[in-house]
Amino acid sequence: xxxxxxxxxxxxxxxxxxxxxxxxxxxxxxxxxxxxxxxxxxxxxxxxxxxxxxxxxxxxxxxxxxxxxxxxxxxxxxxxxxxxxxxxxxxxxxxxxxxxxxxxxxxxxxxx
Amino acid sequence: xxxxxxxxxxxxxxxxxxxxxxxxxxxxxxxxxxxxxxxxxxxxxxxxxxxxxxxxxxxxxxxxxxxxxxxxxxxxxxxxxxxxxxxxxxxxxxxxxxxxxxxxxxxxxxxxxx
Numbered sequence: 001x002x003x004x005x006x007x008x009x010x011x012x013x014x015x016x017x018x019x020x021x022x023x024x025x026x027x028x029x030x031x032x033x034x035x036x037x038x039x040x041x042x043x044x045x046x047x048x049x050x051x052x053x054x055x056x057x058x059x060x061x062x063x064x065x066x067x068x069x070x071x072x073x074x075x076x077x078x079x080x081x082x083x084x085x086x087x088x089x090x091x092x093x094x095x096x097x098x099x100x101x102x103x104x105x106x107x108x109x110x111x112x
Numbered sequence: 113x114x115x116x117x118x119x120x121x122x123x124x125x126x127x128x129x130x131x132x133x134x135x136x137x138x139x140x141x142x143x144x145x146x147x148x149x150x151x152x153x154x155x156x157x158x159x160x161x162x163x164x165x166x167x168x169x170x171x172x173x174x175x176x177x178x179x180x181x182x183x184x185x186x187x188x189x190x191x192x193x194x195x196x197x198x199x200x201x202x203x204x205x206x207x208x209x210x211x212x213x214x215x216x217x218x219x220x221x222x223x224x225x226x
Contacts, residue, residue: 048216099171101159
């Protein structure tokens, strides 16, 4: 199974400041079709998860442009350029390159 | 508007069974693979099972293989998860999600306890 490791697990951030979450996979996420199926999800308190970023760097519909994704192979990053109060929650990276699909442990973003 | 609505959760004794349903609307259900994902209380997300659009391809997490069965009825725009031989560690909120996690339901709680 592909293990997804996120760092940090907790990130206290000041409003208006940037935030960054790293995700590393135990093996390459490049699919045989050439795509890399690495996504980022946001889960606000008491809510179901919501897709933010798919295939490394594509923002999903309605996602603010302060969210961006980057990376390749086994190393990926989610960045928030200026954190807002509504960004509080848990962020997960996930791979859909190979079954079983797997998730990172989650990174809790909180406001300082 | 894409909507996914889960139902069928509840309290069940260890060894018991439950059938979860997910009603889909707002998109052409028969064109998309679907997933079940669960989240134990206070824990992270765990992928449970996936089914392709025509049910030709089905996959399970090792933790549920042989006990859970995923299925779908494209005529009814519905996804199902038959859960047998339930264990305490199956206690979780169960979400249905469209392929690539582009849409999620609100989840249904399953509690396995004597």
